[in-house]
Amino acid sequence: MTDAMACPVNHSFDPLGDAYVADPYPILSGVREEAAAFYAPAIDMWVITRFDDIQSALMDPGTFSAAVGQRPVFPLAEEARAILKAGFHAYPVMSDCDPPRHTRIRRHNQKAFSARRIATLEPKVWAKATELVDAIEPGVVDLVSALTYPLPAYMIFTFIGFPDEDMDMLKSWCGNRIAFSWGRPTLDEQRDIASNMVNYWQYCEEFVAKRLAEPVDDFTSDLIRIHRADPESLSIPDITNVAYGLSFAGHETTTSFTGNAVRRLLVNRGQWDDLCADRSLIPKAVEEILRYDSSIPAWRRITTRAVTVGGVEIPANAKILLLLGAANRDAKHFEAPETFDVHREDSRKHLSFGQGIHYCIGAPLARMEARIALDLLAQRAPGMRLVEDQDFDFPANVSFRGPRKLLVDWPQ
């Protein structure tokens, strides 16, 4: 056994810094080569950089608790906390919850997230994506507002069972929630987001009560049926929490991912042309984009005890940042890891959906939505090009990455 070393400190690592926000990958590669783990004072977190260590942490929920998954990285202002306290009663159910509670709630959700329910969505994803693409006019278009934002938002709300006529209101309540828990929002932003979270929470409570009175054929009603069969095991507040949490998890992630996908493919024009010529390549391309430019390049944990990671000591109660984006380009696991290649055979080994008990429950839906969006774009606009010299604007935060706008020239 080798002696563990004291944890190095990296004073320059700052995921909210301009260079990282513009392009984190050179920084991720640098820190991965330098040390298996380090302390980053800018975010008061211990950061883990390599594939094997990140995989081990994901597979060890006893040591690496998920409890901090949704907690604001930076303390909120008193005013925002007061708004939440008055009307927002969410509690941990899945991504920020440990066993045994996580095991129970996840088991029920896994049932309701059945292959059958996901399959019933496929024609709806095609129909919605087709409607959105049909509405695009030739010329310069922002693909985020035209397609990659509305498609996952509509699909996750439909999946949960929210009625079509509420979509615009729901979308307006979801804005900017990334900044709240993963970034450094201003006081005004905190106030706005907190009020929206209260509205949205109350909407979810009323919606679940409606489904309890009259279940239909949707995901929430499936959970209600599970509740009715065994009320102790899945309570009504549990279901409200799931509905609340899913609307975020299933929405921003996929918007950002599809934006990253279109950008990467159009920058690598030859690979976009290959994909348009042979659309059976799309599922492989989706995995390569997940590996190369995921919408969640980093995720959080907190240690329950002191632990040694890659020979580096990390104390108990250490807030941890797992650099999934660095793991996905670790040369120990991927050949020529910095090369984007949709023909790569082993890209599916990426850690972009996590691994172990918290493995992303929405992975099949996210993959399906991205696949269908790319398929339609390849059919309808193989000649589409990125508008040159545009500045890509990415939100500054520790976990989520995707362009807020993506300007393309849509052909005649």
Ligand code: HEM
């Ligand atoms: C490309 C899009 C997506 C990416 C990159 C992504 C990534 C992730 C990651 C990294 C985790 C955390 C795993 C962990 O803590 O170990 C996660 C968990 C989760 N994701 Fe996703 N996700 C995506 C789309 C979705 C969608 C569409 C949904 C819902 C429909 C969803 C629902 C969830 C839920 C509920 C969890 C928590 C699971 C648990 O803790 O048991 N995600 N996802």
